[in-house]
Amino acid sequence: MSNSQPIGIFDSGVGGTSIWKEIHELLPAEKTIYLADSKNAPYGEKPIEEIKNLSRKNTEKLLEMGAKIIVVACNTATTNAIKELRNEYMVPFIGIEPAIKPAALNSKSKTIGILATRGTLTSTLFSQTSDFYARNINVVEVEGRGLVELIEAGEIDSGHMRSHLLGLLEPFFMNKIDYLVLGCSHYPYLIPLLKELLPKEVVIIDSGEAVARQTKAILSANNLLAQAKQAHPIPEFFTNTNPKVLENLTGAISMGYKVSYLDF
Numbered sequence: 001m002s003n004s005q006p007i008g009i010f011d012s013g014v015g016g017t018s019i020w021k022e023i024h025e026l027l028p029a030e031k032t033i034y035l036a037d038s039k040n041a042p043y044g045e046k047p048i049e050e051i052k053n054l055s056r057k058n059t060e061k062l063l064e065m066g067a068k069i070i071v072v073a074c075n076t077a078t079t080n081a082i083k084e085l086r087n088e089y090m091v092p093f094i095g096i097e098p099a100i101k102p103a104a105l106n107s108k109s110k111t112i113g114i115l116a117t118r119g120t121l122t123s124t125l126f127s128q129t130s131d132f133y134a135r136n137i138n139v140v141e142v143e144g145r146g147l148v149e150l151i152e153a154g155e156i157d158s159g160h161m162r163s164h165l166l167g168l169l170e171p172f173f174m175n176k177i178d179y180l181v182l183g184c185s186h187y188p189y190l191i192p193l194l195k196e197l198l199p200k201e202v203v204i205i206d207s208g209e210a211v212a213r214q215t216k217a218i219l220s221a222n223n224l225l226a227q228a229k230q231a232h233p234i235p236e237f238f239t240n241t242n243p244k245v246l247e248n249l250t251g252a253i254s255m256g257y258k259v260s261y262l263d264f
């Protein structure tokens with residue numbers, strides 16, 4: 001393994017680009033390759049075995065492309081499959097999990113909200129984390145039904161998204177949460193709309209920055225950080241559906257990033 005090899009990142013679709021942005025900002029000398037498995041989105045409604053198999057497929061494609069580390073930029077894939085991935089492949093894996101801990105520690109009302117997919121909310125890893133960090137806290141869980149599909153369709157602030165999201169937020173209004181944890185890498189794209197719709201004292205937390213910091217720490221511990229003096233490499237994005245939404249969310253056209261269709 002050499003430090004000039006790329007960081008491989010995958011998600012069920014375009015949402016993990018919210019994590020990619022944090023990694024790219026923190027580690028600009030690193031070459032990044034992003035796989036959007038949009039053809040199979042949403043993962044959150046699928047049986048666990050299927051989520052595991054899709055995660056294996058994405059991992060193998062990234063390894064074929066020379067990834068030195070793999071970032072599972074999907075809460076659903078992390079909470080349901082990262083254990084198997086770590087057991088089956090030699091490369092280091094970074095996962096993303098809902099940031100329950102900081103929300104539980106800082107909540108004054110002792111009532112926090114979590115918005116995530118069904119796959120994440122029903123996973124063993126999530127319930128273990130929640131039991132551990134939020135034992136004395138009221139955790140209001142809401143399944144973000146339909147949100148991934150709308151974001152995949154590029155509907156981030158459409159009228160449809162707005163009314164759908166408002167309906168989903170009802171349990172958070174009723175329970176007077178003071179922290180909202182975003183447990184899906186697609187949802188950071190909804191932060192501007194969430195800020196508009198939620199009471200202004202509600203603090204929104206996502207895990208993007210923490211994942212980027214962890215990626216840096218693990219690369220460093222394995223002596224795999226790219227040379228800081230290396231010319232800034234161009235990020236590459238691959239999708240197995242129409243590249244349009246991926247191009248828009250990453251600003252690929254104005255930034256000169258490569259976005260390609262790939263059958264994987």
Ligand code: DGL
Binds near residue numbers: 015043186
């Ligand atoms: N971005 C994925 C996550 O973080 C979305 C899951 C899905 O495709 O349902 O969970």
